Amino acid sequence: MIWNPNKECMSREQMRELQGKRLQKLVQYVYHNVPFYRNKMQAMNVSPEDIVTIDDIVKLPFTTKQDLRDNYPYGLQAAPASEIVRVHASSGTTGNPTIVGYTRKDLAVWSEVMTRCLTAYGVTREDTFSVSYGYGLFTGGLGAHYGVENLGATVIPASTGNTEKHIHLIKDLNITGIACTPSYALYLAETLEKLGIDKKDIGLRVGAFGAEPWTEDMRKEIESRLGLKGYNIYGLSEIMGPGVSYECQEQNGSHINEDHFYPEIIDPETLEQLPDGQQGELVFTTLTKEGMPLLRYRTKDLCTLMTGECPCGRTSVRMSRIVGRSDDMLIIRGINVFPSQVESVILEMQEFEPQYMLIVDRVNNLDTLQVQVEVRRDFFSDDIGSMLAMKKKLSDRLKSILSIAADVRLMEPGSIERSQGKGKHVIDKRILK
Numbered sequence: 001m002i003w004n005p006n007k008e009c010m011s012r013e014q015m016r017e018l019q020g021k022r023l024q025k026l027v028q029y030v031y032h033n034v035p036f037y038r039n040k041m042q043a044m045n046v047s048p049e050d051i052v053t054i055d056d057i058v059k060l061p062f063t064t065k066q067d068l069r070d071n072y073p074y075g076l077q078a079a080p081a082s083e084i085v086r087v088h089a090s091s092g093t094t095g096n097p098t099i100v101g102y103t104r105k106d107l108a109v110w111s112e113v114m115t116r117c118l119t120a121y122g123v124t125r126e127d128t129f130s131v132s133y134g135y136g137l138f139t140g141g142l143g144a145h146y147g148v149e150n151l152g153a154t155v156i157p158a159s160t161g162n163t164e165k166h167i168h169l170i171k172d173l174n175i176t177g178i179a180c181t182p183s184y185a186l187y188l189a190e191t192l193e194k195l196g197i198d199k200k201d202i203g204l205r206v207g208a209f210g211a212e213p214w215t216e217d218m219r220k221e222i223e224s225r226l227g228l229k230g231y232n233i234y235g236l237s238e239i240m241g242p243g244v245s246y247e248c249q250e251q252n253g254s255h256i257n258e259d260h261f262y263p264e265i266i267d268p269e270t271l272e273q274l275p276d277g278q279q280g281e282l283v284f285t286t287l288t289k290e291g292m293p294l295l296r297y298r299t300k301d302l303c304t305l306m307t308g309e310c311p312c313g314r315t316s317v318r319m320s321r322i323v324g325r326s327d328d329m330l331i332i333r334g335i336n337v338f339p340s341q342v343e344s345v346i347l348e349m350q351e352f353e354p355q356y357m358l359i360v361d362r363v364n365n366l367d368t369l370q371v372q373v374e375v376r377r378d379f380f381s382d383d384i385g386s387m388l389a390m391k392k393k394l395s396d397r398l399k400s401i402l403s404i405a406a407d408v409r410l411m412e413p414g415s416i417e418r419s420q421g422k423g424k425h426v427i428d429k430r431i432l433k
């Protein structure tokens with residue numbers, strides 16, 4: 001099934017024409033409403049009139065997460081505050097979070113693109129769908145929620161946590177679909193097994209998995225342990241949230257909602273656009289957004305774009321799975337974590353050397369984070385009480401900055417291996433094949 005064939009199956013020529021028109025309008029809009037873009041364009045000697053077709057996009061400036069942080073909180077917002085009806089925030093940066101404001105129309109577009117995804121997965125009005133992404137500032141929960149409602153299926157806003165209760169709901173309410181991170185899906189499978197419930201006793205048949213990288217092997221494992229078919233869903237808060245792209249029944253790449261989010265692949269070093277099929281950094285321009293539209297936003301996600309017809313009938317460009325990042329961002333239990341966040345906490349506390357190591361692992365299908373840090377010689381002692389207090393102080397501070405708990409290990413001075421070249425601060429033991 002296709003939710004919006006008019007848009008999802010447009011001819012390539014019509015799509016490019018529509019994208020060109022939308023880009024023209026967008027550039028006028030940001031030029032006149034966002035001083036940041038006006039200044040950048042003036043510095044590059046580009047005026048809105050220079051943008052005629054979608055190919056002119058290469059004349060426009062890039063936007064980075066740093067730009068959003070520098071203009072915290074509302075500096076890149078184009079719509080007046082009176083038009084903003086909701087705000088989300090992205091985790092995972094030192095200092096300020098990224099704030100994203102949505103107008104009523106933005107929320108309608110978001111529901112529409114989410115509904116396209118769910119329809120492609122085979123979800124219908126007959127389904128009961130559990131949204132088990134976190135609700136709150138994170139876009140996963142509310143983003144998926146309104147997509148399910150817009151489709152007309154029944155939404156169960158389960159959010160995360162309380163997994164045993166959730167499993168009883170899945171059974172009792174005959175929940176047929178679930179949206180969550182792939183790691184949470186595995187944890188759910190494990191809890192199901194622990195409770196002695198057979199997958200045949202529950203009715204799950206569809207999963208919408210994303211918000212973190214996952215693999216074909218993980219897909220097979222989740223599918224066989226939960227008895228459902230798992231589909232990829234991709235997105236990022238700065239651009240919208242979940243629903244930027246989605247897999248169809250062919251499961252050969254994820255279709256991008258290109259009438260709203262224009263994709264490019266660039267070389268992260270030269271910033272030049274790369275030809276189709278070549279791997280590079282994914283960049284998006286929000287063609288229709290009103291609240292906080294972005295020109296050429298650098299996602300730092302590495303992947304390839306695929307053109308050509310898909311047997312499902314959709315004509316949109318597809319993206320491959322995300323194969324890595326062009327920065328050092330880690331995704332731990334769905335939360336974006338930068339090693340630099342940990343570093344800044346350690347540096348601001350006089351008890352520690354600037355020597356640390358993050359050890360990320362997956363135990364019982366849940367991501368774990370251990371932070372090893374060297375204690376300065378004059379603070380290191382045999383007094384267990386003072387060492388425990390120091391550990392607690394660091395754990396609490398990390399928790400408030402990262403939004404996830406870390407297992408802190410205090411290390412003797414000089415015990416963390418020194419690097420000869422670039423400092424190595426992360427050991428990621430999760431195997432992603």
Ligand code: DLL
Pocket residue numbers: 090091133139140209210211212213214232233234235236237238241242243299301322331336
């Ligand atoms: O994770 C939005 C989302 C929620 C997507 C629910 C899908 C489902 P952020 O917290 O801003 O937003 O994180 C965005 O997560 O740049 C990718 O690095 C990563 N990511 C998201 N989806 C996928 C996916 C949400 N399907 C960042 N595969 C992105 C791999 C993904 N990585």
